[in-house]
Amino acid sequence: MKPIVTWLKKPWPYWVGGILLGLLNVILLAMSGISWQITSGFLLWGVGILKWFGLDPLSWEYFEHFQHYYEPVITKYNVFLNQYTILNMGVIVGSFIATLLASQLKWKKIKNRRQLVFALLGGIMMGYGTRLAVGCNIGAFFSGIPSFSLHAWVFGLFAILGALVGSKILIRFLL
Amino acid sequence: MAVREIDCLYELCPVPLLKAMKELKTMEVGDVVIIRSDHSCVGANIKEWAVKNQYPVEVVEVEDGEWEVYIEKTK
Numbered sequence: 001m002k003p004i005v006t007w008l009k010k011p012w013p014y015w016v017g018g019i020l021l022g023l024l025n026v027i028l029l030a031m032s033g034i035s036w037q038i039t040s041g042f043l044l045w046g047v048g049i050l051k052w053f054g055l056d057p058l059s060w061e062y063f064e065h066f067q068h069y070y071e072p073v074i075t076k077y078n079v080f081l082n083q084y085t086i087l088n089m090g091v092i093v094g095s096f097i098a099t100l101l102a103s104q105l106k107w108k109k110i111k112n113r114r115q116l117v118f119a120l121l122g123g124i125m126m127g128y129g130t131r132l133a134v135g136c137n138i139g140a141f142f143s144g145i146p147s148f149s150l151h152a153w154v155f156g157l158f159a160i161l162g163a164l165v166g167s168k169i170l171i172r173f174l175l
Numbered sequence: 176m177a178v179r180e181i182d183c184l185y186e187l188c189p190v191p192l193l194k195a196m197k198e199l200k201t202m203e204v205g206d207v208v209i210i211r212s213d214h215s216c217v218g219a220n221i222k223e224w225a226v227k228n229q230y231p232v233e234v235v236e237v238e239d240g241e242w243e244v245y246i247e248k249t250k
Contacts, residue, residue, distance in 0.1 A: 099240075104240040
C-alpha cells in the first residue's frame with residue numbers, strides 16, 4: 001500500500017468523495033444526532049456577536065420558526081461553543097492537516113480590489129440566502145436529500161438554476 | 176510557435192479554465208498556453224476538459240502548492 005501522502009496529493013474522483021461523505025454523514029448522525037451542516041454554527045455565532053452590541057436576535061421573528069431546533073443548544077450550551085462549532089472546526093482542522101501532509105500549504109493573497117469586492121458581495125448574498133433556505137449546499141442539500149426532506153429537492157433545483165445564471169454572469173462580466 | 180502565460184494565482188475554479196478557453200480562441204495552431212495556479216483542483220479541472228477536447232495537456236507541480244498547466248493548441 002502506498003503511503004497516505006500519495007492519496008492526498010491529487011484530488012479524488014467524485015464517486016470516492018461522494019461515498020466517503022455519505023458514510024461519514026451516517027456515522028455522524030448515528031453518534032451525535034445531527035447531520036452535517038455548516039451555517040447553523042455561523043448563525044449562532046452571529047447571535048452571539050449581535051448580543052455583544054446589545055441586540056437580542058433570539059426575540060426576532062425568524063427564531064420563532066426554529067425554536068425547537070436551537071433552544072437546546074442556546075439554553076444548555078453556548079452560542080459559540082456547541083456541536084455545530086465543533087463540526088466547523090473539524091472541517092478547517094481536517095483540511096489543514098491534509099494540506100500539510102500533502103505539502104501543499106500556501107498562504108493565499110487577494111488578487112485585486114475587484115476580487116475582494118465580488119468575494120464580499122458573494123459571501124453576503126450566500127450567507128443571507130442560506131438562512132432563508134435553512135442551510136447551505138451541505139445542510140439543506142447534502143444532508144436534506146437522505147433525510148427525505150422535500151425542501152432539499154427544491155433547494156437542489158434552484159441551486160442548479162442559480163449556478164447556470166451565475167456562470168453566465170461570470171463569463172459575461174467578470175472574466 | 177508562441178507561448179502565452181495566464182496568471183491565475185489566488186483564483187478558484189472555474190475561472191482558470193474559463194480564462195484558458197478564452198485565450199485558446201485567440202491563439203494560432205502550435206501555440207502553447209501556460210496557466211499558473213495555486214489551487215489544487217485547477218490542474219484536474221483543466222486536464223479533464225483538455226482530454227475531452229483532445230488538446231495535449233500537461234500538469235506540473237512546480238513548487239509546493241503551485242502548479243503550471245500546459246495546453247497546446249492543435250486545431
